[in-house]
Amino acid sequence: MQSSPAIERLVSSLKRLPGIGEKSATRLAFYLLGAPEEMVAELAESVGRLKQDTCLCERCFNLTDVSPCAICRNPERNAALLCVVEEPADLAAVEKSGSFRGHYFVLGGALSPIDGVGPDDLRVADLEARVHGGGIEEVILATNPNTEGDATAHFLADRLRKTGAGVAITRIAYGMPLGGDLEYADHVTVGRSLENRRQMD
Amino acid sequence: MTRLQTEALLLRSVEFSESDRIVHLLTPERGRLTAIAKGARRSIKRFGGSLDLFNHLRVQIDKRRGMARLEGAVLIDPFLSLRAVPGRFALASYLVELLDRVAPEAGAPSDLRRVFAFALAALRALSEADVTPGLRALLELQTLDVLGLRPELGRCVHCGRAPVGPGPVAFHVADGGVLCGACASRCDAPLLRVHLGTLRALEQGIEFGTARLSRISWSPQALAEALELVSRFQRFHMGIQLRSEPFLDQVVGSPPESGRPPA
Numbered sequence: 001m002q003s004s005p006a007i008e009r010l011v012s013s014l015k016r017l018p019g020i021g022e023k024s025a026t027r028l029a030f031y032l033l034g035a036p037e038e039m040v041a042e043l044a045e046s047v048g049r050l051k052q053d054t055c056l057c058e059r060c061f062n063l064t065d066v067s068p069c070a071i072c073r074n075p076e077r078n079a080a081l082l083c084v085v086e087e088p089a090d091l092a093a094v095e096k097s098g099s100f101r102g103h104y105f106v107l108g109g110a111l112s113p114i115d116g117v118g119p120d121d122l123r124v125a126d127l128e129a130r131v132h133g134g135g136i137e138e139v140i141l142a143t144n145p146n147t148e149g150d151a152t153a154h155f156l157a158d159r160l161r162k163t164g165a166g167v168a169i170t171r172i173a174y175g176m177p178l179g180g181d182l183e184y185a186d187h188v189t190v191g192r193s194l195e196n197r198r199q200m201d
Numbered sequence: 202m203t204r205l206q207t208e209a210l211l212l213r214s215v216e217f218s219e220s221d222r223i224v225h226l227l228t229p230e231r232g233r234l235t236a237i238a239k240g241a242r243r244s245i246k247r248f249g250g251s252l253d254l255f256n257h258l259r260v261q262i263d264k265r266r267g268m269a270r271l272e273g274a275v276l277i278d279p280f281l282s283l284r285a286v287p288g289r290f291a292l293a294s295y296l297v298e299l300l301d302r303v304a305p306e307a308g309a310p311s312d313l314r315r316v317f318a319f320a321l322a323a324l325r326a327l328s329e330a331d332v333t334p335g336l337r338a339l340l341e342l343q344t345l346d347v348l349g350l351r352p353e354l355g356r357c358v359h360c361g362r363a364p365v366g367p368g369p370v371a372f373h374v375a376d377g378g379v380l381c382g383a384c385a386s387r388c389d390a391p392l393l394r395v396h397l398g399t400l401r402a403l404e405q406g407i408e409f410g411t412a413r414l415s416r417i418s419w420s421p422q423a424l425a426e427a428l429e430l431v432s433r434f435q436r437f438h439m440g441i442q443l444r445s446e447p448f449l450d451q452v453v454g455s456p457p458e459s460g461r462p463p464a
Contacts, residue, residue, distance in 0.1 A: 018219070019218065019219045111290070111448070113290075113291060113294035113295065113298070113444065113445030113448040113449065114213060114254070114294050114297065114298045114301075114444060114445050115444060116444035116445075116447075118447055118448040118451060119448075119451070145250075146250070146253050146254075147253045147254040147255055147256075147279075147283075147284055147290075148254065150281075150284035150285075151283075151284045151287070151290040154284060154285050154286065154287065154290075155287045155290075158287060177245060180245070181246070184246050184249065185249060186249045186250055186251055186275075186276040187276065188250065188276060188279050188281070189249065189250060
């Protein structure tokens with residue numbers, strides 16, 4: 001299709017985004033062309049400011065507009081509890097649960113030797129410094145419950161114990177997801193659900 | 202092959218598009234194969250937690266055209282204790298990466314079954330092992346052997362005579378084996394110096410089952426020689442640098458500096 005260079009440039013930029021192919025990019029470009037001017041201007045401004053207004057929190061390494069972030073600055077939160085997650089999206093998921101009122105630490109991924117990701121590629125040293133800095137009573141390892149996430153949790157627990165952090169180290173529980181079906185669950189998940197069973201209130 | 206039901210070991214799982222995964226599997230029937238697991242990222246029910254690294258699975262694969270498609274996977278064993286000890290995780294990652302890069306995609310059925318049986322036995326043995334540099338050297342050597350790259354440790358690769366001591370004998374990395382004194386003296390190529398005791402321990406390591414490897418004891422000198430020999434042999438004959446090697450070096454211990462020219 002022959003179209004203006006401006007449209008072609010936008011299509012070419014949009015299709016670099018994950019999950020967007022040529023057709024979706026073209027559809028979005030034509031939608032924006034027909035959209036109200038204010039909406040397009042707002043979108044352009046939001047995209048333009050995304051990088052310049054976003055930074056990493058110096059304490060928890062979450063994405064924020066001001067460092068330290070709102071969670072780290074909040075005096076109502078329990079600074080003695082530190083929840084370690086792999087990525088900012090995991091922090092958002094824990095925060096959305098509304099069940100945790102402590103502080104966070106974003107590790108920056110999980111150990112994955114096959115992909116060349118070792119401890120030096122994660123914020124392991126920053127985590128140790130944070131824990132050794134004092135004031136923390138419990139570190140909750142909330143890395144993903146897959147091979148890499150579990151291995152990372154064990155690696156961190158070993159490191160924190162060996163360096164004499166002297167804090168309680170816990171791991172998020174394993175078990176059946178809400179709305180899950182025992183019949184379709186793998187035997188390890190069912191087994192772990194039984195191991196981690198709780199008294200009915 | 203159109204439909205295949207088989208056991209498999211998961212060597213690698215890569216996110217693909219918004220909802221799919223590409224999995225690298227090692228199977229006893231077809232060796233190493235790559236398949237797409239449609240919907241694996243989006244649906245919890247479809248594959249559950251089965252598409253995780255090191256998992257031993259029973260899979261159904263459909264390969265009517267193009268890339269093979271993973272239709273189902275049932276978890277047999279996730280080898281959970283590999284995750285619990287950093288040394289086990291590091292060595293298992295290294296072996297799995299080696300298999301993922303080099304295991305055959307086709308070949309004689311008996312060879313493919315042998316590679317699969319070895320991989321399964323190695324992960325089982327590692328699940329209970331105290332991972333040491335000696336175990337690393339022997340498991341790596343066994344992996345090379347099962348992939349068809351066995352160094353000659355008992356007879357001179359040039360003339361067939363058994364090298365004799367006392368003192369260290371020569372190992373020719375490029376020619377893949379030891380040299381007797383006479384052949385070594387005529388050789389211009391760089392040679393490693395290895396004691397006969399080290400060579401015997403390595404030969405024993407190849408013959409032993411994976412579960413018995415930790416019974417072999419090493420002197421510090423023999424261990425250093427064994428690690429260097431296996432590391433150089435692997436690098437020369439495979440020509441690849443594994444991404445998981447730095448983590449393994451960090452957690453389990455590295456071979457002696459192999460950048461220096463051999464004696």
